[in-house]
Amino acid sequence: MTPQSDEDEIWRQIVASFHAPAEETSADQPWPDRENLTPRSGDQRDRDEDADPFPPPLADVRRPAADRGEDPQVDAAGDDDDDHYVPPPPPPLPKVDLGTKLAWLALFGGPTYLLLAALLRWPMHGWILFAAVAAFIGGFVALVVRLGDGPPKDSGWDDGAVV
Numbered sequence: 228m229t230p231q232s233d234e235d236e237i238w239r240q241i242v243a244s245f246h247a248p249a250e251e252t253s254a255d256q257p258w259p260d261r262e263n264l265t266p267r268s269g270d271q272r273d274r275d276e277d278a279d280p281f282p283p284p285l286a287d288v289r290r291p292a293a294d295r296g297e298d299p300q301v302d303a304a305g306d307d308d309d310d311h312y313v314p315p316p317p318p319p320l321p322k323v324d325l326g327t328k329l330a331w332l333a334l335f336g337g338p339t340y341l342l343l344a345a346l347l348r349w350p351m352h353g354w355i356l357f358a359a360v361a362a363f364i365g366g367f368v369a370l371v372v373r374l375g376d377g378p379p380k381d382s383g384w385d386d387g388a389v390v
Contacts, residue, residue: 327373333366
């Protein structure tokens with residue numbers, strides 16, 4: 228018999244037993260008394276059949292300390308401070324060299340100057356237009372060239388899956 232035919236036979240047995248009744252392993256075990264819930268005696272819910280017989284306990288309801296008649300400073304200095312997650316401080320930003328700063332300035336500075344000149348009706352000579360467009364294109368090219376497509380130099384010996 229091949230492994231495929233063994234798997235097919237096992238699959239047929241699983242499908243055939245799908246509608247079979249389950250084994251009654253827990254039927255002979257009694258229900259523990261501590262699992263039985265009863266409604267509170269002497270309550271309106273005992274007399275009202277439409278109400279939920281098992282309301283949520285009142286201890287779960289959180290009210291402000293002032294409503295409970297307690298001192299709010301005691302509650303604020305209590306357990307609530309311990310329950311909040313305080314994230315660690317973020318790592319410092321990487322240092323940017325002068326070339327990258329100039330490329331970003333040229334990328335945004337050229338179009339910003341053209342926009343301001345158009346809105347404020349400044350005279351735009353041909354060489355100013357050329358300089359603004361050249362700054363935009365030069366900044367973009369400089370950032371793309373500096374981007375690089377290799378792995379980071381501090382990635383260690385394992386480059387992961389390299390295709």
